[in-house]
Amino acid sequence: MLFRLFIFFCLAGPLHAQQTLPYSVLPGQPCHGSDTPCKLEDRTYHVKEPDGWDGVSSLPVMLHFHGWSRTGAVPVFHSRISGETRRRGVLLVAPTGLNRTWDFRSNQSADVAFANLVLEDVAARYPINRDHIYVSGYSFGSAMAWRYACNSGNGIAALLSVAGTLHQTEVCPQGPNEVRHVHGLSDTVMDLPIGPGDDLLYSVALWRSQFGCVLDHNVTQWAASDAIVFQRHDWTNCAEGKRTILDLHPGGHFIPSGWFGAQLQDLLGADPT
Secondary structure, eight states, rough: OOOHHHHHHHHHHOOOOOOSSSSOOOOOSSSOOOTOOOEETTTEEEEOOOOOOOOOSOOOEEEEEOOOOOTTTTTGGOTTHHHHHHHHTOOOEEEGGGGGGGOOOTTTOHHHHHHHHHHHHHHHHHEEEEEEEEEEEEEEEHHHHHHHHHOOTOOEEEEEESSOOTTTOOOOSSOEEEEEEEETTSSSOOOOOTTTTTTGGGHHHHHHHTTTTTSEEEEEEEEEETTEEEEEEEOOGGGGGEEEEEESSSSOOSTTTTTTHHHHHHTTTOOOO
């Protein structure tokens, strides 16, 4: 078994370059939902398979970081998270933070290393599509998703973040292909970062700068399933085909219904079932 595991990873290659970890990858049978978390020594994560998966076809993956005081068991039953991944053929992967929170403030966060290991363990359990790995999060989990993208985001198709960021002065050694961030203008839990001169677009200044996006961008309006109207700011004229999107809405600190689904549908180019 150990020899086969060694051969698997030699052929597949790592998802990301990473440091030596205090965890070991122990592949086993697929694990499902909140009752049977996948275990990595002293830590766990949960998965939710898409509806109607044939057990063979490769799966896009959405690695989702839960909010403060929650666990990975919450996203796999959340209608605005797993309800969207299940319908669009995406495998949802939800790690659990130590003490139900995340170390997103440190650029040496052990949670980044753990998340990398989670993805490797998932790859040992499922036939994943490495070209379609998305990283997402809500609130504290959104800030953690930013941290992950900042420190281990090379090769990640998109960062999908809701109501939580890093400081816009952060220097990121890595980054995803796309960033799609949504934030409420009335959020009083993790306030929308406001820049000099009351700049409402400052909340994605980090990625716009890193991606070399020009100042000019497209501004449109669109509505998700709960009829919340978003003002979308879309920077597509960036270096190396990078893209940054900021969706603003008038509400507070919550996951807008249909937002994750709309992003996945756009990125995957597939209609919901």
